[in-house]
Amino acid sequence: MFSGGVLRSSQQLRGVPLFARQLSTSPRPLLARSYTTSGRPNQLRMGQTRGGGNGQKRPGNNSFLSRFDRINPLALVGAATILISGYMLIIKPYMEWRSELKHRAVERQQEEEKAQAGYTEEQVAKFPFGKKTVVFVLGGPGSGKGTNSSKLVDDFGFVHLSAGDLLRAEQKRPVSQYGELIAHYIREGLIVPHEITIGLLRNAMMDHPESDRFLIDGFPRNLVQAKAFEDSVCKAKKVLYFECPESTMLERLLDRGKTSGRSDDNIESIKKRFRTYVNDSKPVIDEYAKEGKVMTVSCKGSVDDVYKVTHKKMSDFLQALEKTSQQQDAK
Ligand SMILES: Nc1ncnc2c1ncn2[C@@H]1O[C@H](COP(=O)(O)OP(=O)(O)O)[C@@H](O)[C@H]1O
Numbered sequence: 346m347f348s349g350g351v352l353r354s355s356q357q358l359r360g361v362p363l364f365a366r367q368l369s370t371s372p373r374p375l376l377a378r379s380y381t382t383s384g385r386p387n388q389l390r391m392g393q394t395r396g397g398g399n400g401q402k403r404p405g406n407n408s409f410l411s412r413f414d415r416i417n418p419l420a421l422v423g424a425a426t427i428l429i430s431g432y433m434l435i436i437k438p439y440m441e442w443r444s445e446l447k448h449r450a451v452e453r454q455q456e457e458e459k460a461q462a463g464y465t466e467e468q469v470a471k472f473p474f475g476k477k478t479v480v481f482v483l484g485g486p487g488s489g490k491g492t493n494s495s496k497l498v499d500d501f502g503f504v505h506l507s508a509g510d511l512l513r514a515e516q517k518r519p520v521s522q523y524g525e526l527i528a529h530y531i532r533e534g535l536i537v538p539h540e541i542t543i544g545l546l547r548n549a550m551m552d553h554p555e556s557d558r559f560l561i562d563g564f565p566r567n568l569v570q571a572k573a574f575e576d577s578v579c580k581a582k583k584v585l586y587f588e589c590p591e592s593t594m595l596e597r598l599l600d601r602g603k604t605s606g607r608s609d610d611n612i613e614s615i616k617k618r619f620r621t622y623v624n625d626s627k628p629v630i631d632e633y634a635k636e637g638k639v640m641t642v643s644c645k646g647s648v649d650d651v652y653k654v655t656h657k658k659m660s661d662f663l664q665a666l667e668k669t670s671q672q673q674d675a676k
Pocket residue numbers: 484485486487488489490491492493597598600601644645646647648649651
């Protein structure tokens with residue numbers, strides 16, 4: 346490796362960084378610089394010894410310390426700089442990247458374990474779904490379900506479960522087996538198979554065992570879903586329905602699409618969602634209306650105006666519910 350006659354004894358330089366060795370063995374007549382105790386440089390010619398100018402080496406000349414007399418300190422500084430830069434620019438970022446990868450893998454595994462664990466059949470069977478007050482919030486896409494639900498949470502202590510939000514969260518979960526399927530159904534404005542949505546809703550209710558009131562927003566979207574939920578979870582006590590003309594919904598959705606980042610707030614998906622709403626979802630509202638469960642609120646007017654009506658209707662319903670439960674307790 347070290348060819349040429351310049352480096353006469355590689356033995357002499359063992360333990361000195363490569364960069365320093367190469368510089369110190371440069372064919373240029375190098376002036377090796379050492380320092381006296383007073384700090385002044387003490388310049389010696391290559392091969393010249395401290396003892397005198399006759400070129401004869403003293404017995405101690407080959408000692409460990411004397412080797413450093415021949416090394417240019419600038420070369421040492423250069424070598425050190427290269428080593429430190431190499432560490433900072435390559436080794437350190439590489440080690441940080443490895444540690445980040447490890448951290449992410451652990452997080453993913455924990456998430457997967459949690460998702461797979463879910464709730465046991467026994468836990469589900471024991472959960473008192475029937476004692477909860479469940480209100481479905483229905484209406485076409487963009488009719489104001491989410492906007493009003495958030496306000497009802499603050500005023501009446503509901504837990505707000507948006508079926509659409511739960512599906513979007515499931516879609517984003519890296520280890521979800523349903524991610525692609527959900528993405529497809531949402532983009533096409535279709536209804537995701539109800540087993541998935543009901544499983545998410547049921548788990549989300551069980552995540553809040555302390556709460557007695559749940560607003561389930563944007564669900565059920567067809568009669569099959571409604572029946573499956575009633576059979577496997579519970580019956581809704583009331584339905585809050587936002588009545589809204591298609592032209593208003595379209596305008597609001599296109600406006601929301603400017604910032605929502607949702608894959609379905611675009612004209613093609615919106616048209617498909619309207620079709621699904623008319624064919625599949627509206628019949629659910631009609632069915633609950635026959636049972637006398639529907640409170641209808643018009644979406645026309647400002648956000649505050651619409652919420653004022655919503656608040657009044659919800660307040661009346663909860664008061665009536667309270668009265669009924671007191672009467673039952675008194676019997
Ligand atoms: N009364 C209203 N007047 C004007 N814009 C509204 C009103 N209610 C809701 N919006 C807006 O319309 C869009 C759709 O409302 P949102 O509550 O998200 O509907 P949904 O949950 O039914 O899809 C949102 O951007 C919201 O801010």
